[in-house]
């Protein structure tokens with residue numbers, strides 16, 4: 500990537516947002532990341548400025564690594580937009596609807612292929628999202644049509660407060676350790692609750 504932030508920059512940004520949330524300076528939900536800085540920095544090394552990123556409600560780190568300036572991102576979060584951050588000028592789009600971004604990401608990759616545009620789509624999804632029907636269809640379609648897209652599964656083992664594997668009675672997630680050209684899986688431990696910063700409002 501053209502601009503590479505360090506692990507400590509990501510952590511200090513997320514800590515700052517957590518403090519602002521706990522001081523009631525942010526009136527809308529926030530979904531923080533933690534303990535996945537190394538993995539994301541490594542993934543973003545292969546992502547180019549012209550490529551597109553699609554992600555979920557948990558996207559502060561992705562925005563920073565795609566080049567959104569910290570001040571710009573903080574302003575949007577303070578305005579209550581953390582849950583669905585979109586910065587088209589930095590080629591990053593997110594949705595707070597579970598599975599919502601998947602067909603949009605696939606549609607963009609299909610369009611790149613049809614128009615012979617040399618850009619790639621990176622679609623970041625949580626472990627529970629990766630087990631939905633829409634994810635299975637989108638991943639299958641993309642692999643079979645050889646689309647310029649990669650799905651990155653970010654496994655924190657839970658969906659809000661529910662254990663993902665227990666929900667589906669699976670010993671392993673469908674795409675666990677399934678690293679191919681189209682799918683990359685990584686596991687991390689989220690120190691924060693699903694939403695909020697551990698002190699004030701919880702979901």
Ligand SMILES: Cc1ncc(C[n+]2csc(CCOP(=O)(O)OP(=O)(O)O)c2C)c(N)n1
Pocket residue numbers: 556557595596597598624625626627628629655657658659693
């Ligand atoms: C269609 C839909 N159903 C339910 C929700 C509520 N919801 C928000 S995040 C979430 C958990 C998803 O878990 P996962 O994909 O593992 O992502 P994580 O939050 O753990 O990163 C749920 C159920 C939603 N936003 N959209």
Ligand SMILES: [Mg+2]
Pocket residue numbers: 625626627653654655656657658659
């Ligand atoms: Mg999860």
